[in-house]
Amino acid sequence: MxxxxxxxxxxxxxxxxxxxxxxxxxxxxxxxxxxxxxxxxxxxxxxxxxxxxxxxxxxxxxxxxxxxxxxxxxxxxxxxxxxxxxxxxxxxxxxxxxxxxxxxxxxxxxxxxxxxxxxxxxxxxxxxxxxxxxxxxxxxxxxRRKITDRRVTLIDGLLADASIRHSPSLPRLAERLVELDTAHEGAARALMNHHARRGDLTAARQVFARCRDQLRADFSTAPTPATMQLARELGIVDMRPATTADKPQSPLERIIPAQPRVVILPPETIMQDPLVQRLGRVLLEDVTIGLSHQRVFKIIAAHTSFELANRGHGAASPLSNLQFDYSVYVTIQGDGEDITATCRLTRVATGEVLWAIDLPLDVKRMRMSLGSLARRIAASLTDVIERHELTTSLDDVDPSAYRLYLEGKRHLAGTDLQQLRQARKWFKSAVKRCDTFSPAHAGVSRSLGMEWLVRGMKDHELLDIANQSARAARSLDPGSGRAYRELGFVSLYRRRFDESLDLFEEAQNLNPSDADVLIDYSDALSHAGDLDKALDLGLAAFKLNPLPPDYYYWILGSTHYVRQEYEKAIETLDPVKDQHATSRLLAASQAMAGNAVSARKYAAVVRENFPDFRSEDIRYFVPDRDPGHSELLIEGLQRAGLS
Incomplete structure (x- = not known):
């Protein structure tokens, strides 16, 4: 050539x-x-x-x-x-x-x-x-990961070259390295030196603070001695010796963990019956497993709590010194067939009991009874911890990734576009604070996928970005059912039906009592044509979460519609009938049920909020394996007056 x-x-x-x-x-x-x-x-x-x-x-x-x-x-x-x-x-x-x-x-x-x-x-x-x-x-x-690693290596090598110290390229090189590796201390030191040579100690101090905060958020650690020594030499950190009052007990004490840390303490069994004690330990371990399925807590396993007790760090010891946020006490007590399980949740820092419950155990059906209790306790504890975390204003303290994630989760309950975008903002803030926090990546994926769905988009750009976030969530936590749920969602709307069902099945295996997983699995089954199983899972999701987010109603209503149960679809959608996102399905349902006036009312809402929508678009963004199901929805929309 x-x-x-x-x-x-x-x-x-x-x-x-x-x-x-x-x-x-x-x-x-x-x-x-x-x-x-x-x-x-x-x-x-x-x-x-x-x-x-x-x-x-x-x-x-x-x-x-x-x-x-x-x-x-x-x-x-x-x-x-x-x-x-x-x-x-x-x-x-x-x-x-x-x-x-x-x-x-x-x-x-x-x-x-x-x-x-x-x-x-x-x-x-x-x-x-x-x-x-x-x-x-x-x-x-x-x-892409290999390319990032390669770029980091190359820039590292360039920064190590003495000839670049006075080059105008140095700050751009170092800033790019920070973009690739947010906690890269070599890049931070290069920038600190660069700004100090220019006499801009304020900029050098900002670089150091950014690096220090990123290390705390991402890795719960402090800067290395080399970085601290440079900061002292440049005079950008306080050189005063720490007093007894302000000296921390450990270098990690000021660090905000990504997730709350929960310790499951050994059972306080009043009865010394060996059977009762064994039941207490079994229930304790089942509750631990149930909480760890939530993937948003750092759980100290039951056997570890026994070890702590044996070493003198049990309930009588200050758990705050061990970096726990919440403690869970489970007790089994009683006599004969009259046995009760008691569970209470305590905020370690204050000793405040946030929640307590007494539940009877069925001795005759012990295995089933223990499993049911464990699921109920775990679900209740999750709800209480989330509510308690959200009671503290975000303006009061530097928020953890978990609390930012909860803010996003709260906004994600609706189908309004502004709410979805606000949710994404919170999730991204959580990722920025701790990019290894898998649930936040899954939240970003969910907000993108729901926006794509609500807008009825034809191109897959938002889905592609959602998929990247979902894959990041799974990579960070391969045991996260939520990550598999988001991957299943994306696969469904890419019309990879079998792949989607496999992913949702894995999500259900990992989180069998997660209502959000069940409702999305129901949606995938409905689009794949398995309407009976879709309806069963949808109803099961409502039983687990009787006050659910808006999209639950949308999904169950869609299943009823495809089953040609139009009155049931309308009844299901009634709690969210004022949400713009459900107006298309309501217009079609009312039309097919013969309610022409109501159908036209919802059709007008569609035109006002989605002016570019055409009923024929259904073929592009509704992923029905059976084309007849899409045609049924198009027919309903056209009867409602939507061309």
Whole structure:
């Protein structure tokens, strides 16, 4: 290939290709193929790996034919005067290096000589690209992590070069490193030195404070001695010796944990009957498991609390010294068949009992009775802790990620767009304070997915971002049913029905008593055509959460509608009939039930709040496996007067 025919491929940021200074259009999967090859050892992959990542078909011949067609389309886009981008040899594909320029190859090259002036430190790999398969999605997430690690390594190396200390590029390099790794102390020290040399100690102090606060929020730790020493040398921290009054008992005491910490204390069993004591321990462990399913508390396991008691750190010891926020006491007492379980929740800092309950145990059906009690106690404790956390004004103290998350959860109860966006703001604040807090990432995903649904959007941009947040939630906490729930939601609206049902099944396995999981699983089953099971799960969700968020009514009402139970749909939607998001379903339900006046009223609400909506749009954003179900909804909307 001559110099004038060099092909330039950009894969960082929005992918593009240029030949001889002119933009050329490559197929979207072509960019995926080029990125996969650029990330592979020796820029080479076997054909079958590529086929399976880029095409979901189970038939090998179909995948092989699709790959041949893709290579032909890439060749056609380049024309006859350019060399090939991909070399083929038997069962392997290889990037045609060095006959093309590719930013990703340059970035990942072991001996890459880069400077900050190059655009290699910016742009996400295959920005906004639609992943064709689940495997491609996994590959893309992993590749993006590798690129972030590579950028951190390269910038680290550049900052270590003494020649850059006085370069105007230094602050931009260090700031970019902080964007990639928010708690990177090397970048903070470089910026502190830079500002101090310029005489701007205020800016240096701000950099130090930002780094210190980020370390506290993310890792519950303090800056390293090297960072503290530099701060002292620059005079940006208080050099006075700490007094007895202001000296903390430990370096972590001032740190705000991401989540409340709950200790389950050993049973205070009045009766010394061995059977009663064993029952107490079983119930204690079941309550521990129930609380840990919520994934928003740091639970100290039952066996650990026994160890603490044995070491002299039981109920008589100041639990606040052990960094606990709440303590749970479970007691089993009684005689014969008259046995009672007592549970109480205490705020450790004040000793205040926030909640207490006495519940009888059925000795004849002990196993079932214990399981039911454990679920009830765990659900009640979760509710009490959330309410207590929300009673403290966010203006009074520096809020934890958990409290910011709860604020978002409170706004997420509705389907109003402003509420959804406000919820997302809180969830993002929680992520900023602690980016390893899985529930906050799941909350961001939920707010994005619900906005996409409420707006009836055709493009998948919001869904793609929701999917990234859901995957982050699962990566941070593989045992989170909420993370699987959000992944199932996205898969449903991408019309990957079987994948969605598998994800919801896993979510239910992880959180069997989570009403939010059950209602969304119900929605997925309804769209997949399993209407009986969908209705059963929907009703079960209402039993677990009798005062639910707005979308519960929407989902159960939709199931009744598809079952052609229009009066039941209207009755189900009555509590949320004034919400704009439900106006479409209410218009269709009223029309199909023969209530023309009411149907027209709700149709007018749709026109006012969603002026771009057309009934035909249902085919694009309502993911029904059976097209007849979508047609039924379109018919109802058209009868209501919505064209």
């Amino acid at each position: 001559s110099a004038s025919n060099i092909t330039i491929i950009r894969l960082l940021g929005r992918p593009s290709a240029m030949l001889d200074g002119q933009a050329i259009a490559l197929p979207e999967k072509g960019y995926f193929l080029l990125a996969m090859l650029a990330m592979a050892p020796q820029a080479k992959l076997d054909r079958e790996t590529v086929r399976r990542l880029l095409w979901p078909s189970d038939e090998a011949e179909k995948r092989a034919n699709s790959l041949r067609q893709l290579l032909a389309r890439i060749s056609k886009a380049l024309g006859t005067h350019a060399g090939a981008l991909v070399r083929t040899e038997n069962e392997t594909l290889q990037l045609a290096l060095p006959d093309l320029e590719c930013d990703l190859v340059t970035l990942m090259g072991a001996a890459a000589a880069v400077s900050f002036e190059q655009p290699l430190f910016h742009g996400e790999l295959l920005e906004s690209a639609e992943t064709p398969t689940g495997g491609a999605e996994d590959w893309l997430s992993d590749a």
